[in-house]
Amino acid sequence: MIANLPENEEDRLKALQSYNILDSLPQKDYDDITRLASEICNTPISLISFIDSERQWFKSSHGAKVAATPKEYAFCAHAILKPDEVMMVEDATKDERFKDNPLTTGDPRVVFYTGVPLVNEDGHALGTLCVVDSQPKVLTESQIIALKSLANQVMAQLELRRKVKELDALTLELQKSNEYLERFALMASHDIKSPLTSIMLTGQVLKAKYHSSLDEKGNQMLDIVNSSASSLLKFLNQMLEYSKSYNILTQKKDEFCVNELIQEVLKLVSVPESFRVETPEDLLYIRTSAIALEQILINLLNNAVRYNDKDAGFIRLTFEEKADCYQFRVSDNGIGIEPKNYGKIFEPMVTLNSRDRYNKKGSGIGLSTVKNLVDSLGGQICVESVLNEGTTFQFTIRK
Template identity: 35%
Template sequence: MIESHLRIPEKPLQADTTEINLLHLCPEKDFDDILVLASQLCNTTVAAIIGVTNGIPWIKSVFGTEEKETLLNPCFWKPVMEQERILGIEDLKKDPDFQSLQSKFTFYAGVPLISAFQKVGVLYVADEKPGDLNDNQRVALDILSRQILNQIDYQKQHNELLKVQKKLQERYRELEKFSSVVSHDIKSPLANIISLTELLQEENKDSLNADTVQYLDFLIQSSYSLRNYVDGILTFYRSEKILDKAKEDVELQKFFKSIADLYQVNSNVEISYPLIGTLQKVNKAAMAQIFMNLISNALKYNSKPFRKVEISFSETERHYYFEVLDNGNGIPAEDFDKIFDLFTTLDSNDRDGNPGTGIGLATVKKLLDHLGGTITVESELHKGSNFKFKIKRM
């Protein structure tokens, strides 16, 4: 008889009594290679993993035989489970416990599978001819059993991660719905405030004193700032839906022209971009949102009479690289690390005197994170900024 003691845990072991045996967590294919190795290393024709739940055996995975029912016989797995060690029979026909067993197998050796102090099953090898395991083969069988247990632990953690991910997605959908409803409920009366205030100001412009006119201007300006803030929140949370869009090839010249035309309606704006190049299998909607946010930011925070934005492109086998260079107001070096944080704003207003929302660049970073990209900024006050980012190629 083959025996090789395993390391005994400090906590007492017990047979698996859980409703779902941990072996059920893993697909059978995850163990195929392990069984092939077990058979080759132990020089046997058969290898198998048998799960045992509440004393009832079931086949998890088998290599080398169609005679599966025999492998479920308690003679094969029960002694191994009970003794918690590598255990085997060199010649079953000489063992009285196996004489009544109608089987072509003559030799077997098994090792218990113990996960989280629960005996979940047995890994064993078998053959039609008598045999034995040398010390190296016993060690190999023990190592392979630990690989099975590692796979179980990995799958368990993976399943837990999927549960957490599902809960986070549900929470996010609730938050998205909440933000959409609240934003809509704010925008509707806000539009009324803006229109009525502008109407009041226009119809009474000859009868209002200077202070009242200034107050109304402040009210209109604050209302527009709040509207921009609400729009930014909606864009940020809707960006998750953009990421679900199908990937497609994008011709750069056509793509950038459609975006530049939105901003070049003013004669004091010039946007240059690549005229050649094609992006393969990218999320066009996400890319458009990224560039619109960066260009809009570059133009808003630029107090110069003539505003310029220059977009450049390069590529490697693994990434697409872009730069968005402007001649705007610039960003202080100490603020480089925080401009991409949600709701973080700098102490400066745009060219129309409106404060920033701290949402536009946060949306850019969020989209790039999901696209496997990164973004950095180089800037000099009163000279301009250069936003550099990359995304992974498919």
């Protein structure tokens, strides 16, 4: 008797194909499982079979030299019809389904058969782990339990195989993306450097030629233009270097004054005139990755501005030297964050569907980047917030 097709056969076959197991080479891990199944059940043959649209293919065949059989002969094609049950045939010669089956009447003379369906997380039975004998037999309850455990191990191997392949594909895709980003960074830096250099040169010429003709405020504005252009050029060069290697961002360490770095960062952040910014007066010199800390502060300060709905915005930066780390805090009086979202905000591509003071949605990249950088610097980051009152991000950097 030929087995009926399982329900959702098309989906089951797609699931089977997703594991890329059919026609793969023998593997010791699977062979160890079939050998152990035969030992436990005291049967000469044990098989790991998968049922595709036309055949029964064996990933491992202990005690039998067979790679596949026609699907219409397969005992396992019957077993997969009930994914939640173990199918036991004590004597196939007395079973209407199998008594005239070529596998029973001929070689290898399957008289006893027990198959445990191999079921994936979506409930699709892909095949079975089965044991076979040429004599009638009955398995004990403990043998069946052990066989089920071994079937679980087969599925664990299959899931691991699929995840490794998915990871390999993702790694390849990331490599391609990194190569594209590096090329883009090179082109973008070239396009940005030219006008930026022109701004710097023009500012320097104006300062040299007209400083005596300008009042104090005019000279201050020129100084701001020149200083900002210089900071941007330095920042651009650092980011170009980072685009070539992520490790450079966290492994290249320098000794510097945090207060000076904060002032440089504030020049790169568009802080509205109505905002009040408080920074520490005590000097702190640390040795770490300046560009990484710069990136962390830029992201946090930008968020403190963007997600603040107050006319009179307020931002406070503090730092403190601990025994084994440096501790930083960035506080604001913005819109706040619900406690249930504290963990989510550090996940990639999570935006909480909120819009900033400029009615724009975030990219969901900034805070995940901040967390990655803090982690790479051996620190931790956390958030405290009260809705409509403000938020404080606290992070550490290991000494």
